[in-house]
Amino acid sequence: QSRPGWAEVEDYLSATLVGGGEGMEAVISSIDAAGMPRIEVAPTAGKLLMLLARIQGARRVLEIGTLAGFSTIWLARGLPADGHVTTCEYVPGHAAVARKNLDAAGVGAMVDIRVGPALETLPTLEGGEPYDFVFIDADKGNDTAYLQWALKLTRPGSVIVMDNVVWEGTILDPGGDPDAAAIRAALDFMGANSSLEATAIQTAGSKGWDGFAIAVVK
Numbered sequence: 001q002s003r004p005g006w007a008e009v010e011d012y013l014s015a016t017l018v019g020g021g022e023g024m025e026a027v028i029s030s031i032d033a034a035g036m037p038r039i040e041v042a043p044t045a046g047k048l049l050m051l052l053a054r055i056q057g058a059r060r061v062l063e064i065g066t067l068a069g070f071s072t073i074w075l076a077r078g079l080p081a082d083g084h085v086t087t088c089e090y091v092p093g094h095a096a097v098a099r100k101n102l103d104a105a106g107v108g109a110m111v112d113i114r115v116g117p118a119l120e121t122l123p124t125l126e127g128g129e130p131y132d133f134v135f136i137d138a139d140k141g142n143d144t145a146y147l148q149w150a151l152k153l154t155r156p157g158s159v160i161v162m163d164n165v166v167w168e169g170t171i172l173d174p175g176g177d178p179d180a181a182a183i184r185a186a187l188d189f190m191g192a193n194s195s196l197e198a199t200a201i202q203t204a205g206s207k208g209w210d211g212f213a214i215a216v217v218k
């Protein structure tokens, strides 16, 4: 008898602890219907984002990489009624699908979607109230630049979460994979930066072998 695999265990954990999370199946369907890539976070990870935002008492969240708004909805649900999410998305079609999903989920009024390359959007956010929580999940090549912007746009005590930091283990020997090399550079930046207290957790499940880094701004 073969032992159950990671994906089966994750299905069990999702069904037992996460559930559908109202409207979440509709978000997944919208990704498929629009022919967008299935690169949203797993439901267990989405709920982790919600819980981390809630545990931290976050009110203002910055997300880089919206896709269809799956993680955005989870993050918004972790905030108080006067909470706010700014989310950056490069592809206008993705932003349009996300807008519909956020409105249908009842969090639309809390979320500002900024369409365009995040590195052009982020400077426009300077000078506002600092963000309490930042979730980085866009083009991996810019991860270090996103961390640098996250440091500028936050305050001591803010939390930064960066997704996809293991990339099937390729970070140890990136070879010709520029994303793996960029992720590794971002992890090196996190570890060496005296303003960040960071760690990372490996994950295995429906999204393969990956992980996320989490840091608090000192």
Ligand code: SAM
Pocket: 039, 040, 041, 064, 065, 066, 067, 068, 069, 070, 071, 072, 088, 089, 090, 091, 094, 116, 117, 118, 119, 137, 138, 139
């Ligand atoms: N966070 C989403 C979730 O879990 O539901 C998934 C985000 S998906 C992994 C990455 C998204 O980042 C894609 O929608 C992609 O179009 C967007 N993206 C890629 N490059 C970008 C850039 N330079 N600026 C902003 N968004 C970008």
